[in-house]
Amino acid sequence: MDWFNLVLAIALLFYVIWMGITLNKWRTKYTLAIFTILLIFLSIALTDLFSPGKFNSILATVTHIFSDSPTVVKAVQITFHSTLLLVLFAILFYPNVKQFLADPKSIKNPEKRDKLYRVIIKIFPRNSEFLYNYAHFLWDIRKEYDKAEEYCQKAIEIHPAKGMVSCYYAILLEKMEEYDKAEMYYWQAIAKEPKNAIILTSYARFLMYTQKEYSKAENYFQKAMELDSNYAYLLAMYAHLMEINEDYEQAESLYKKSLKLDSKYALALARYARFSMAIKEDYDKAEKYFEKAIKLDPMNASIIHNFAFFLWTIRKDYEQADNFFQKALQLEPDDQELLDSYSHFLAEKSV
Numbered sequence: 001m002d003w004f005n006l007v008l009a010i011a012l013l014f015y016v017i018w019m020g021i022t023l024n025k026w027r028t029k030y031t032l033a034i035f036t037i038l039l040i041f042l043s044i045a046l047t048d049l050f051s052p053g054k055f056n057s058i059l060a061t062v063t064h065i066f067s068d069s070p071t072v073v074k075a076v077q078i079t080f081h082s083t084l085l086l087v088l089f090a091i092l093f094y095p096n097v098k099q100f101l102a103d104p105k106s107i108k109n110p111e112k113r114d115k116l117y118r119v120i121i122k123i124f125p126r127n128s129e130f131l132y133n134y135a136h137f138l139w140d141i142r143k144e145y146d147k148a149e150e151y152c153q154k155a156i157e158i159h160p161a162k163g164m165v166s167c168y169y170a171i172l173l174e175k176m177e178e179y180d181k182a183e184m185y186y187w188q189a190i191a192k193e194p195k196n197a198i199i200l201t202s203y204a205r206f207l208m209y210t211q212k213e214y215s216k217a218e219n220y221f222q223k224a225m226e227l228d229s230n231y232a233y234l235l236a237m238y239a240h241l242m243e244i245n246e247d248y249e250q251a252e253s254l255y256k257k258s259l260k261l262d263s264k265y266a267l268a269l270a271r272y273a274r275f276s277m278a279i280k281e282d283y284d285k286a287e288k289y290f291e292k293a294i295k296l297d298p299m300n301a302s303i304i305h306n307f308a309f310f311l312w313t314i315r316k317d318y319e320q321a322d323n324f325f326q327k328a329l330q331l332e333p334d335d336q337e338l339l340d341s342y343s344h345f346l347a348e349k350s351v
Helices: 003-025 029-050 054-064 070-093 095-102 110-123 128-142 145-158 163-175 179-192 197-209 214-227 232-244 248-261 266-278 283-296 301-315 318-331 336-350
Strands: none
Touching (some): 128 163, 179 197, 232 248, 266 283
16 A cells, blocks of 8 residues: 555545635635645545556656657656645645634734735635734734724625624724714624624723723623623623722632633733732732733733833832833834823933
8 A cells, every 4th residue: 555645645635624614614716726626636646545656647648648758757747746745735734824824813923914914815805704803903003093994894895794893893993082983883793793792792891991881881791791701801801890890809700710711811911910919919920910911912012001010110110111111102102191101100210
């Protein structure tokens, strides 16, 4: 038995099944083309496995139409099989694309992530999930709100009935301080998907931070909890509401549960660090969690700002605090809260 062709056939069979599932989810010309190529490659591998040499004979027969030279025939066979392996490697194992599709945020370099988003959107131009994820990247990292809005609107045009698309647009509008319009799109999102915990949590967060409607926010957090009590983001947000309501025991319990579910969740780490600093006065724990959060999300200006505040007010380490304030300002130079905080820091430092 030809073990090489056996292994190749098994690998190809696995990827044909995987690509078939992908094709069912993302029906594009690209996925259809890749699925077809993989089927051809699988047929070739199976032919060589069960009838060794048969495919080479077919190649030789075709090559003889153009040339009788044995050297040319051999060169065509080698070139074909080499191309087969190279194309398979490029399709299936290109690490950045594979990593990006699994988790876009795992690509830390913003330029590389932007490029990959644009490539993927060219491949899947009608996939609303990629469109609104790219929109999120544009407003959250690039601060390109107009461009982000354009991609959100494209996603809504493609899937007008999808609640998550409306929810992402609502979040963008909130960032743009168009609060009435944002709330309208939150309502649309909930109407489309009333049992989506992510949408309910996003609206509850909007009510808590933007509208200051704490009672109404708690109502939506509780609805989301009934749907998914193991959603780490929901738990971290609900914990902060409990902190605002001065229910510190419940807040700490929710923070701990959020981190138990996802120990690498930077937002929950930063929130719990701030809670440990301001409420529990456990400064060593606070510092440890701030450092973990920054390591996991080094581009988050809010987390860096909070750590700078900790270094300034608790540790009295003005040099380090200044360094972190500068890092936060590089990421968010127009953040008024950050600018005010840094101004107060400089005033105290100069005394």
